[in-house]
Amino acid sequence: MTSSFVPGVELDHASRWYGNVVAVNDISFALGPGVTGLLGPNGAGKTTILHMAAGLLAPSSGTVKVGGAPAWRNPAIYRRLGLVPEREAVPAPLTGRQYIEFNARLHRLPDPRAAAVRALAMVDLAGAADRAIGTYSKGMQQRVKIAGALVHDPPILLLDEPFNGMDPRQRLHMIDLLRSMAAEGRVILFSSHILEEVERLADSILVIFAGRLAASGDFREIRRLMIDRPRTVSIRSADDRKLASALLPDPSVSGVDLQPSGLIVRISDGDRFARLLPGAARAAGVSLHEVLPTDDSLERVFAYLVSR
């Protein structure tokens, strides 16, 4: 038997560079129905990936397909694709309704007015539909962009940092909306640099760091990798040498460095070390002055995933 699965979005060894700068480096993935989070710090290459998937940027090498068709120079893909760019401005003089109807007409929808009403209701903007977009808050402008991307009911949706500017209630509404759309079989890819957003919405994630795909797959599995990664802790105490001797025998500690500024402890099991440290210090008679994790930033987490 042959498989008839056609990925909604597919990158095959896709790279993109600007002169000598590599923005995206040899990335491959294929997405089916469901919500996929594109997670990475600012500057990682998330927007470049979404722009390539949306046919707005040509890959420098490799291929990018949407619904089995090449994304670049192929306006026909937009019948099946909706894009919410991060930086797209919306025309301030138009009302929300006029803007969405304009989008509906460009999609040649049979009843642009009804499609606009439906899309505006989906993003909870029906009440502000007849106000000029220039008077909207940032969150409302973000939602009107999402309505514009949804107006033709696309089976594939790409969203670049879609929750920017939204208040917590709007975020929850949007998460529910995207989840229900995914449950209907749509392919949804959204980017974010905020782990919690991805955790709440995505079924699977792609972790991007420095233009490379650092990890991909089930969210829980990658979360476990992030939590279990080796870390370092900086400690200042009354007697760093004595404390190092007390900590070293424990299996949660993989090494220590005695430095003039204090003790750097490399740990392999964060939970166990957190339970160990107070007791070990007390037993050794050493007062703790300061305990600081040195590498808990998201960038460090991503760097670790890339290096694995």
Next chain:
Amino acid sequence: MNAVSIFGAIAGTTFRALLGRRRTLLMGILALIPVLIAILYRLAGEGMVDDRVILDLLIVRTVLPLTALVFGTTALGAELDDGTGVALLTKPIPRWQIILAKIAVAGTVSALFAAASTIVTELVLGAADPAGTAAAYTLGVLVGAFAYATGFVALSVVTSRALIAGLAYTLLWEGWLAGILPGTRILSLREATLGIIDAVSPRVFERDGLDFTGSIVLVGIVLIGGFLIATSRLARYQVRGGD
């Protein structure tokens, strides 16, 4: 829905965007300058005026290229610059339809301002044959407006500095270089506009520049070439990189 309604949707929003309050006011003031100068000329009572000198200088050399420059580079270029154009680019529309609508609107708006300025200025001047001269200049600036607008729309897809490039073409190429190197006039839309005007209403003293045939050929090349270049470049248009 067919191509006509797509054209209507793009043209409608482009008209609205181009005729914003501030831009309309500025272009209106520009179009009024020849009229005001004509009024001052009449009030000074300096006798019979050679209306063509004033129309050449103020309309063909100034109002026409500047209005077309502003409207031509803004019609699509502003959307590509500020990001609103992504809404247009992510639609299943052949790119030639987008370009056609943008050129049509930019050309029409430029033609309206330049033609209105021409007619009123000529009437105020009250020269020997106001109807004949006004008709010739109006026809000339109508054709010129669409040629200039096509060139400037194409320029706005090619470069994000279309306004500067267009200004350089108008001031340096057409204004300065054509004066010292007559050969460059064969690539001057100003000369083509004057060539059409002179064919409809011949001058007493022959002008040294493009004749009617040369003018029509140049206008044709700019209209067709500009349309094709703009369409091709828009089909390969890449948004500026994010992260």
